[in-house]
Amino acid sequence: MIIQEKAKILANLKIIDKYYKVVLFSSQIAKGIQPGQFVMIRVTETTEPLLRRPFSIHRVKRKKIEILYEVVGRGTKILSEKRPGEYLDILGPLGNGFDINLKSGEQKPKILLVAGGIGVAPLLFLAEQLIIHTLRPSAILLGAKTKRQILCEKEFKELGLDVKISTDDGSKGFKGKVTDLLRDFLSTANTQQRVTIYTCGPRKMFREISLISKEHKASIFGSLGEYLGCGVGACLGCVVKTKRGFKRVCKEGPVFDIDEIV
Ligand SMILES: Cc1cc2nc3c(=O)[nH]c(=O)nc-3n(C[C@H](O)[C@H](O)[C@H](O)COP(=O)(O)OP(=O)(O)OC[C@H]3O[C@@H](n4cnc5c(N)ncnc54)[C@H](O)[C@@H]3O)c2cc1C
CATH class of the missing domain: 2.40.30.10 (Translation factors)
Known part of the structure; x- marks a missing residue:
């Protein structure tokens, strides 16, 4: 309601x-x-x-x-x-948030959180809920333009999470995009476990994460920050094209399986 x-x-x-x-x-x-x-x-x-x-x-x-x-x-x-x-x-x-319930018989995946800029906003609440559901993320990757714009590092550390940082200008952590950091992380992780990535950030970042996740057969769920009109599914101002037809970001989203987005 x-x-x-x-x-x-x-x-x-x-x-x-x-x-x-x-x-x-x-x-x-x-x-x-x-x-x-x-x-x-x-x-x-x-x-x-x-x-x-x-x-x-x-x-x-x-x-x-x-x-x-x-x-x-x-x-x-x-x-x-x-x-x-x-x-x-x-x-x-x-809207529909991140689905964190395992299907019956499903093995626990290795979970990564990936934030681009202000995209970190919904991921702290998500991290807390994942921990409550005994699905502790393996790491949170925080990306920003510069060191000053890295948000919530302390809060994630207080949850006991492994926080990896990237900055475009190299002022803190890995120098480069958070997607490059993700690629590095997945290549060295050497895991047989299925990987699930929960992410929020700019559209361009999703495209890159989607390519990387295909290489590593990871599932990826992202919160889209499109322009919204009404926010309750009535105006159709926020539709995105998916493999199953047009969907409203405010109603069927904002969280989508990114591989479904065309
Ligand atoms: C589901 C959802 C959740 C969001 N959660 C957050 C959040 O937690 N924290 C947060 O800071 N922002 C969030 N946003 C984005 C936020 O809604 C916009 O930044 C805000 O509406 C801008 O309003 P404004 O009047 O300040 O900007 P406007 O005057 O409307 O626009 C100013 C500038 O911002 C750009 N802009 C406006 N809206 C968006 C948008 N949705 N995406 C990209 N660029 C935009 C415009 O192109 C323009 O350049 C979310 C968006 C969605 C759809």
């Missing part, structure tokens, strides 16, 4: 540069939300901007929802100026 709720802002913190974290008190939506699902936030009481903006759930702590976001335009700028005590009109839980 989709719920509309006025959520009180408990904190809205600048993490670094244009990255922020807003913490909301949500008595209802927080209850049943799954990793990879999202909420649509109305950032203003006026009609400017008119549309709600979609955000993944970064973390849930009882009735608190955390959202990690990057300021890229009008909506996120307005969001970054909100103060504790103000309220946000939110709609959720929306």
Whole structure:
């Protein structure tokens, strides 16, 4: 059931540069939300901007929802100026998140998480849930342009995960793309185990991960960050072509088997 709720802002913190974290008190939506699902936030009481903006759930702590976001335009700028005590009109839980349930008789896979930039946002909640389901990821690969833009390293380490970092400029970790780091990681992993990759980041990254995963016969599930209109499946503004026809990112996604995307 989709719920509309006025959520009180408990904190809205600048993490670094244009990255922020807003913490909301949500008595209802927080209850049943799954990793990879999202909420649509109305950032203003006026009609400017008119549309709600979609955000993944970064973390849930009882009735608190955390959202990690990057300021890229009008909506996120307005969001970054909100103060504790103000309220946000939110709609959720929306979409289909990451499926972390093993089918009966299925062996546990080796799990890797791969984040490109702000794509890290839904992966912390996912990592926590995987651990609860005894599916601890083998590693999280965090990629960003520079060292300053590496987010959540500490949080993943606190979960006891092996954190691998890549930066385009080599200011921290592996110098290059996170996809190159993934290729390296898989080539040296020497595993007979089936590999499942959960990922979020730019579209271009998915294309590369898809090629790499084919070489290693890995499954790959990614959260698509397309432009959304309504967020509830009505406007068809976010359809993507898949091997099984057109699918709405906001309704059938945002998480897809990336090999299904045409
Ligand atoms: C399911 C889903 C989950 C998301 N989760 C997060 C999240 O957890 N954290 C986060 O920071 N962002 C997330 N996004 C992206 C976020 O919704 C957009 O960045 C936001 O809507 C931009 O609003 P704006 O008004 O600031 O930008 P606008 O003024 O609308 O646009 C400013 C610039 O950003 C670009 N832009 C806008 N929307 C997108 C988009 N969806 N993808 C790529 N470029 C875009 C525009 O081309 C333009 O250049 C998510 C998107 C989806 C679909």
